[in-house]
Amino acid sequence: MLNRRRMLQAAFSGAGVAMGVPSPRSFAAPTESGLPSATLRSGGGPKRIVFFMQNQGFDPRTCIPKGMKHSGSLGTAKLPEPISPLEPFKDRLHIINGLHGTHTSPSHSAFFGALGGYRGGDGVPPSGSTIDYELSKVLPQTMLPHLCIGMDSIENMKTKPTIARLSASGAGQPIFMHSNPNHLYQLLYGGIAEGEIRRQHEARSNVMNKIEALAAAKGQSLPAEDQHRYGQFVRGFQDTNGLREQLSTISEHLRQFAPKVDERYAQPEFETDWHDRLLDLGISSLTSGITNTLTIGSGRGEIFGAWKGLGIDQQGHNLGHMDQPDNPIWIKIRQYNSRMLVRIMEKLESIPEGSGTMMDNTLIVYTSNNADKQHTNGANWPVMLLGNCGGIFKTGCFTQIDGKRPINSLYTTLLRVAGQNVDRFNMSEQMAKKFDEGNGPLSEVLA
Known part of the structure; x- marks a missing residue:
C-alpha cells in the first residue's frame, strides 16, 4: 500500500x-x-502529546534541583532558575536523568535519530519512523494527525519556511516543520x-x-x-x-x-515574534481538535537558532559552546521555553474534556535533539515530562536512572500507554544486547 x-x-x-x-x-x-468527538475517548492513556525539542543540548544541571543526587519528590525542592516558571506546576513535572542515546551518535544533533532512537546525522535521511509519528497513528484520530512547527532565526524561517530534520513517517520519509x-x-x-x-x-x-x-x-x-x-x-x-x-x-x-x-x-520585529505566533497556532491546533500530536523544534533540530527578542545577540553554533549552568543567556532561553510550556498547559487546563480538562489527558515531553550538550556522545539524555494522563505517569518527582537504558525505552513506554503491545521501539534484538540492559517500558516513569 x-x-x-x-x-x-x-x-x-x-x-x-x-x-x-x-x-x-x-x-x-x-x-x-x-x-x-474524535478527541474524546475512554479507557485511559494520553489523548494528545506534545514534543518540545530544544537544540544545543539540555544540561541536567539546568533542571535538577541543587542537592538532589538520588530519585525523590520535588515537593520541598526549589526548581533551578532556568526552569523556574514551572515551579507552580512541579506537582505535574517529572525530571528524568540518566537515559542514554549513544547509539544515535548525536554530536551537534541526532536529527531524526533524536525522536527515532537510531543513528542520525547531518544530511542523513531517516532510517525509520519517529515516535511522534507512530503515536499520531494510535492516538484518537483527528483531521491532521501530526503537526510540526520549527523555530529559528528570522532569516532562516523566511528563506526556508519548511524544513525536515526531526520527524519522519518511515525510512527516507521526512515530515516537514x-x-x-x-x-x-x-x-x-x-x-x-x-x-x-x-x-x-x-x-x-x-x-x-x-x-x-x-x-x-x-x-x-x-x-x-x-x-x-x-x-x-x-x-x-x-x-x-x-x-x-x-x-x-x-x-x-x-x-x-x-x-x-x-x-x-x-x-x-524579532524572530521571537514568529516563535510566539507559531506556538499560538500549535496550541490552537490542539484545542480545536485539528491535531493530537504536536512537535516543536526550537532550533529546528540543527545547530542554529536565535533569540534576539530576549536580548541575546549571540546565535547559532556559538550558543552550543557556552556552558549552560548559571549562564545568563541560557537562563533566558530555558525560561522562555518553560514559559512556552506553561502557556500550553494553562490553555489546555482552561478547556473541559470528559470529567476533567484537556491537560488531564495530555503529555508534554521536553528534551533536546542532542542529549545534554553540543558535541555530546549521548551518554546522558535528560528529559522532562509534564502531565500524568489520569494517573498513568508519575509526577512531582525526580528520577535518576543508571545510564543503561536508551531513550527508546521511554518511547516504548509512550506506545504502551497509548495501547500498543510493544517491547521495543526501533531497536533490534542485536542492538538491544549492546545498548539496552532492560526490556519493555521504562517502569520508573509509570505510576
Missing part, C-alpha cells in the same frame, strides 16, 4: 510548494463541549480569515486545484514505469486540497480557536 504522507511530501518537493501537510483523515463533528506562521495560518484558518489572508488562501486554493487536475490529466500519457511515481505526486495535491476542504466543513467551530492576526505575523 502506498504511504500517503510520502505522496504528499513528494508532491511538495516536486512542485516546490512548502506547506508540509501530512495526509488528512476524516474528522468527526464537534460535540456539545465544542471539541470534535512549518516555520512561517503566515503560511501555517493560511493552511489552518485561511478559509475563515478576512482581507489579504483570505485572498491569498483563495488564490492558492485555486492554483492547487488546477495543478491537481492538470497533473492528473498529464500523468495518463506517461510511460507505465513513471505513472506510479507520478501518481504519488498527484495524490499529494489531492491530500492538500482534501485537507482544505475538510477544514472548510468545520469553519464555525474553527472560529472559536483561531488566533488573532496582528502585525507580528507580517512584520515581526
Whole structure:
C-alpha cells in the first residue's frame, strides 16, 4: 500500500510548494463541549502529546534541583532558575536523568535519530519512523494527525519556511516543520480569515486545484514505469486540497480557536515574534481538535537558532559552546521555553474534556535533539515530562536512572500507554544486547 504522507511530501518537493501537510483523515463533528468527538475517548492513556525539542543540548544541571543526587519528590525542592516558571506546576513535572542515546551518535544533533532512537546525522535521511509519528497513528484520530512547527532565526524561517530534520513517517520519509506562521495560518484558518489572508488562501486554493487536475490529466500519457511515481505526486495535491476542504466543513467551530492576526505575523520585529505566533497556532491546533500530536523544534533540530527578542545577540553554533549552568543567556532561553510550556498547559487546563480538562489527558515531553550538550556522545539524555494522563505517569518527582537504558525505552513506554503491545521501539534484538540492559517500558516513569 502506498504511504500517503510520502505522496504528499513528494508532491511538495516536486512542485516546490512548502506547506508540509501530512495526509488528512476524516474528522468527526464537534460535540456539545465544542471539541470534535474524535478527541474524546475512554479507557485511559494520553489523548494528545506534545514534543518540545530544544537544540544545543539540555544540561541536567539546568533542571535538577541543587542537592538532589538520588530519585525523590520535588515537593520541598526549589526548581533551578532556568526552569523556574514551572515551579507552580512541579506537582505535574517529572525530571528524568540518566537515559542514554549513544547509539544515535548525536554530536551537534541526532536529527531524526533524536525522536527515532537510531543513528542520525547531518544530511542523513531517516532510517525509520519517529515516535511522534507512530503515536499520531494510535492516538484518537483527528483531521491532521501530526503537526510540526520549527523555530529559528528570522532569516532562516523566511528563506526556508519548511524544513525536515526531526520527524519522519518511515525510512527516507521526512515530515516537514512549518516555520512561517503566515503560511501555517493560511493552511489552518485561511478559509475563515478576512482581507489579504483570505485572498491569498483563495488564490492558492485555486492554483492547487488546477495543478491537481492538470497533473492528473498529464500523468495518463506517461510511460507505465513513471505513472506510479507520478501518481504519488498527484495524490499529494489531492491530500492538500482534501485537507482544505475538510477544514472548510468545520469553519464555525474553527472560529472559536483561531488566533488573532496582528502585525507580528507580517512584520515581526524579532524572530521571537514568529516563535510566539507559531506556538499560538500549535496550541490552537490542539484545542480545536485539528491535531493530537504536536512537535516543536526550537532550533529546528540543527545547530542554529536565535533569540534576539530576549536580548541575546549571540546565535547559532556559538550558543552550543557556552556552558549552560548559571549562564545568563541560557537562563533566558530555558525560561522562555518553560514559559512556552506553561502557556500550553494553562490553555489546555482552561478547556473541559470528559470529567476533567484537556491537560488531564495530555503529555508534554521536553528534551533536546542532542542529549545534554553540543558535541555530546549521548551518554546522558535528560528529559522532562509534564502531565500524568489520569494517573498513568508519575509526577512531582525526580528520577535518576543508571545510564543503561536508551531513550527508546521511554518511547516504548509512550506506545504502551497509548495501547500498543510493544517491547521495543526501533531497536533490534542485536542492538538491544549492546545498548539496552532492560526490556519493555521504562517502569520508573509509570505510576
